Amino acid sequence: MCGIIGIASNKPVSINIINSLKKLEYRGYDSAGLATLTEGDINEKKCSGRVEELEKILFKTPSNGNIGIGHVRWATHGVPNIINAHPHSSEEVSVVHNGIVENSDEIKKDLESKGLKFKSQTDTEVITLLITEALKESEPLESVFKTLQKLKGSFALGIIFKNFSNIIIGARRGSPLAVGYAKKENYIGSDSYALKSMTNKISYLDDGELCVLTKDQVSFYDEKLKKINKKIHIMSENNSAIEKGEYKHFMLKEIYEQPETIKNCIGEYVDSLKKKINIINFPIEPNNINKIILIGCGTAYNSCLTAKYWFEELTTIDVEIDIASEFRYRNLKFNSKNLYIFVSQSGETADTAAALDICKKNNVKTCSIVNVIESTIARNSDWVLPIHAGTEIGVASTKAFLGQLTVLYILCLKLAIVRKDIDERTYEKNISSLKKLPEAIKESINTESNVQLMAKEFLKAKGSMFLGRGSSFPIALEGALKLKELSYLHAEGYPAGEMKHGPLALIEEGLPVIIIAPKDKYFEKTLSNMQEVMARGGKILFITDNYKELVNENIRFGLRVPRLDKLLSPILLTIPLQLLSYHVALLKNCDVDKPRNLAKSVTVE
Ligand code: AGP
Numbered sequence: 001m002c003g004i005i006g007i008a009s010n011k012p013v014s015i016n017i018i019n020s021l022k023k024l025e026y027r028g029y030d031s032a033g034l035a036t037l038t039e040g041d042i043n044e045k046k047c048s049g050r051v052e053e054l055e056k057i058l059f060k061t062p063s064n065g066n067i068g069i070g071h072v073r074w075a076t077h078g079v080p081n082i083i084n085a086h087p088h089s090s091e092e093v094s095v096v097h098n099g100i101v102e103n104s105d106e107i108k109k110d111l112e113s114k115g116l117k118f119k120s121q122t123d124t125e126v127i128t129l130l131i132t133e134a135l136k137e138s139e140p141l142e143s144v145f146k147t148l149q150k151l152k153g154s155f156a157l158g159i160i161f162k163n164f165s166n167i168i169i170g171a172r173r174g175s176p177l178a179v180g181y182a183k184k185e186n187y188i189g190s191d192s193y194a195l196k197s198m199t200n201k202i203s204y205l206d207d208g209e210l211c212v213l214t215k216d217q218v219s220f221y222d223e224k225l226k227k228i229n230k231k232i233h234i235m236s237e238n239n240s241a242i243e244k245g246e247y248k249h250f251m252l253k254e255i256y257e258q259p260e261t262i263k264n265c266i267g268e269y270v271d272s273l274k275k276k277i278n279i280i281n282f283p284i285e286p287n288n289i290n291k292i293i294l295i296g297c298g299t300a301y302n303s304c305l306t307a308k309y310w311f312e313e314l315t316t317i318d319v320e321i322d323i324a325s326e327f328r329y330r331n332l333k334f335n336s337k338n339l340y341i342f343v344s345q346s347g348e349t350a351d352t353a354a355a356l357d358i359c360k361k362n363n364v365k366t367c368s369i370v371n372v373i374e375s376t377i378a379r380n381s382d383w384v385l386p387i388h389a390g391t392e393i394g395v396a397s398t399k400a401f402l403g404q405l406t407v408l409y410i411l412c413l414k415l416a417i418v419r420k421d422i423d424e425r426t427y428e429k430n431i432s433s434l435k436k437l438p439e440a441i442k443e444s445i446n447t448e449s450n451v452q453l454m455a456k457e458f459l460k461a462k463g464s465m466f467l468g469r470g471s472s473f474p475i476a477l478e479g480a481l482k483l484k485e486l487s488y489l490h491a492e493g494y495p496a497g498e499m500k501h502g503p504l505a506l507i508e509e510g511l512p513v514i515i516i517a518p519k520d521k522y523f524e525k526t527l528s529n530m531q532e533v534m535a536r537g538g539k540i541l542f543i544t545d546n547y548k549e550l551v552n553e554n555i556r557f558g559l560r561v562p563r564l565d566k567l568l569s570p571i572l573l574t575i576p577l578q579l580l581s582y583h584v585a586l587l588k589n590c591d592v593d594k595p596r597n598l599a600k601s602v603t604v605e
Contacts, residue, residue, distance in 0.1 A: 001074035001599040002086070002098040003027035004177075006158040006168040006188040007067070007198075008213045012036075014063040017070035020187075020194040021051045026393060026600030027098070027190060028074025031085035035094040036065025037165045042094045046085040066215070067168060069158040071096040074599045077104065078121030088125045090132040092162050097124040098190055099155025099175040100604050107150060127151065131159065141212055144169050145225050148210075154350065154605075156205075158188050168213045172205035175603050176348055176376050179203045179211055179218055181232065186213045191348075191601075192235055192374055193391065203230040204374065233374065249592045251394035251486075255578050256445060261389045261399045262406055262571075263438040268388050269410045275431045277414040283339065283365040283382040286418040290337035291318040295327050295355050297602065299397040299481060300343040300404060305474035306570050307408035313567065314416040314430075324351035325605070327358075334362035342368045343408070345392055345400035346601040347375020354605070356380055369407050371400050385411065394593045395600045396486055398578045401478065402441070405571050409434070433565035440562040444575040447559050451576050454541055454557045455583035458483075461512050463490035465538070466577075468516035469497055469526050471570045476516055479577035485595050486585035496522075496529035509537035514577070518569040519546040543576055545569050 003024025007013040017034050032054040033046035043063050047053040051072060071086035077100075078084035087094040101107070104123035111129050112118070118125050130150060134143035140161050154174020161167065170177050170188040180187035180195035180202055188211065189195045192202045205211060208223030220228045247253035271278050292311060294304035304321040311319040322330075324342075328351060340359045344352045347370040356377055359366050368381035371389050378384045387403030413430055416422040422430075458464060464483060468476035473495045480493030494503055496515070507513065513533050517526040523546065534540055534554050542555045545563035561572040585592050 001028045001601060001603050003072045003190040003194065004069065004096040004098050004156060004158045004188070005071075005190070005194055006069040006096070006160070006170060006213065007185065008166070008168050008215045009066050009185040010215050011066060012064050013066060013068040014058055016198060017068050018051060018055050018058065019197065020189060021054070021070045021072050023194045023196070024072050024190055025051055025594065026395060027603070028072045028599045029594050030075050030080030031073045031082070032071065033085045033087055034063065034068055034070035035087040035089055035160060036063045036068035037160055037162070038063060038065040040162065040165065042089050042160070042162050044087055044089050044094065046082050048081050048085060067160055067165060069094060069096045069160055069168065076100055076604055077123040084120045084122050086124060088120060088122060088128045090128050092132045092135050093128060094160050095124060095128045095131065096158045097127060097155055098603060100153045101126060101151050101155060102153035103151065127157065135161070140164050140167060140169060141210070141221070141225070144171060144210065148173065156190065166214050170205065170211045170213065172209055173207055174350070177205045179205065179213070179230070181218065184215050186215060186218050188213060196235065200235040202233050202235055202374070204233075204379070249394065249582070251396055251398060251582055251592050254392055254394050254399045255575070255582065257390070258399050258402050258445070258575070259438040259442040262402055262441055265388045265403050265406050266410070266434060266437065268386070269407070270431060270434065275428050277410055277417075277431070279385070279411065279414045281383065283367065284337065286415050288337060289317055289339050289415070290335060291320065291339075293338055293340045294319065294321045294343060295324050295340065295352065296343035297324050297349050297351055299401045299478060300345060300349075300352070302474045302478040302481065303401055303404035303408060304343055305477070306405055306471055307412065309471035309474075310409055310412045310567060314412050315419060315421045317415065317419075324349065324355040327355045334359070334364050336364055338364060340364055340366045342366065342377055342381060343404050344368065344375070344377050345371045345397050345404070347372045347377040348601045348603050349377070350603050350605050353377050353380070369404055371403065393600070395595055395598050396482055396581065402571055402574065406437070409567070430565065430567070433568060436564055437568060437571065440564050440568075440572055441575065443562040444572045445579070447561060447576045448579050450559055451579040452583050454559065455580055455587055457512050457539060457541060457556065458487070458489060458584045459587055461489060461510070463492070463506070464512040464514070465503070465506065466491060466493045466514045466516065467496040467499065467526070467529060467533070469495055469522035469529075470520060472516040472518060472522070472526075472573060475570045475573050475577065476514070478574060479514060479516070479580070482578060482581035483584060485598060486581045486592060487588050487590055488596065489584065489588075496526050499529055499532065504532065504536065507533055507536040507538045511538050512541055513538040514541045514543065516573055517542065517544045517546070518566065518573060519544070519563065520566045520569065543573055545572065
């Protein structure tokens with residue numbers, strides 16, 4: 001994963017590098033570093049841990065230099081420590097790298113046999129040494145180009161040179177790289193967000209491309225080193241998502257933003273007067289769609305699973321779902337009448353992007369449901385449905401999950417009506433309920449004070465279990481995923497009916513078991529499963545939208561969310577689970593916005 005930044009300017013760059021690295025921390029935060037060219041030398045500063053630590057180092061010993069590169073790391077090769085932190089420099093060159101060099105062991109052995117010495121355990125250092133060797137006989141651009149020919153894998157690079165002190169070279173293969181332009185200053189960065197406070201003019205490198213930056217100009221080259229031109233995109237100016245405002249954490253802010261983000265999202269797709277969904281330009285005529293395949297990772301996968309229940313309920317389309325890291329290696333039979341839908345908040349997840357590439361190679365139609373519309377996945381798919389959630393900073397996905405669900409639901413309704421799988425009355429009734437969703441989300445957030453009490457039940461727990469049936473099953477998975485990633489407490493998400501086939505053995509006195517039981521066709525069945533857990537000493541925490549029955553005195557804790565329509569209940573039931581993971585993490589003093597070992601955007605395989 002990792003984030004990279006490079007700035008060529010007519011004034012010192014280290015402060016702006018630090019500011020950009022703070023924005024890139026969502027990509028990795030186990031170590032950080034920068035290198036500037038100061039008085040003809042490469043001046044490197046590194047730390048293990050957060051960018052804050054690097055800032056303290058710079059405060060004590062400032063780095064001058066009008067050209068520099070910076071890096072935040074999410075360790076792949078070698079433990080997170082100062083030695084393995086980027087940049088990796090030789091006397092001649094300094095490199096920051098996002099991604100993986102798959103043949104680094106092979107190259108390392110070869111270079112060692114020639115007497116070269118390595119300082120770190122990273123794969124990146126082979127790039128540094130290869131460029132250093134190439135520089136003995138070539139100019140910088142050609143040296144980088146020759147080096148790239150030897151590397152396998154997927155990566156983005158930023159490179160500065162001791163003896164060519166006015167340039168930064170950027171290169172992209174697989175991992176994203178944006179280029180930004182300002183007056184007497186140009187930039188490279190892992191994403192446009194990192195550059196946003198400095199410029200709104202952005203270009204994106206495509207696979208295999210390189211760029212050479214000076215403070216005055218940027219030149220682009222294709223994979224054969226032929227000079228090319230790139231389009232400049234003007235980004236919107238909205239920066240409010242980047243600040244925490246009155247909230248203690250981005251995650252809490254993002255949970256509270258959901259009524260607004262969902263309202264925006266519905267507003268983008270639903271005509272407010274005519275009660276019609278204005279999705280057009282389907283890549284396959286809806287009546288000719290044979291099957292829909294929904295693909296994603298983590299939370300995005302959970303939204304795919306939820307949508308499968310909706311498609312099955314409302315349409316006659318056959319739906320499959322797949323985890324992107326599995327999809328990309330399976331021996332699949334592609335069909336040009338199938339629509340392949342990729343769900344991703346960031347639009348940069350390596351496995352999802354690779355799965356999309358495979359579909360493209362097999363000439364099938366692709367759609368992406370993304371939050372970041374400038375992302376690789378959005379740019380590479382035939383059809384894009386943005387979720388309009390605004391920048392999501394917290395590593396744990398909240399508002400993006402609800403946005404994904406909302407867009408999937410809207411798409412499902414639209415396909416159902418176009419294919420005449422539902423009648424006009426049902427269509428309009430469902431749209432009316434959808435419009436009430438933002439208000440119902442607000443009410444669901446109002447459960448927070450009760451959720452806070454519920455969170456205390458997890459303090460001494462050794463593990464926990466989340467159970468649901470039907471479309472509450474993916475919500476159980478999502479609740480468990482959120483709790484795991486934020487509070488480091490083991491959590492299993494299970495279909496309630498599957499318990500007796502094994503997991504029931506885990507139930508013991510006092511184990512917190514969250515039962516997600518909206519009033520749907522499964523309600524009674526779920527209650528029976530709850531009884532089985534209760535009989536074995538499980539501590540029941542019950543979440544429902546059933547206003548008549550909040551059943552049993554043996555329930556330790558009960559919570560109600562509003563009820564709109566049974567199809568929308570997964571969205572409303574998610575919110576107390578988001579708040580629960582947040583409050584358990586707070587009670588356990590965990591870093592809510594940056595959980596250990598994780599990163600927001602998973603750009604490595
Ligand atoms: C969610 O809380 C996770 N941090 C993670 O599962 C995430 O959803 C997954 O990595 C996919 O990311 P994407 O939506 O950006 O593709």
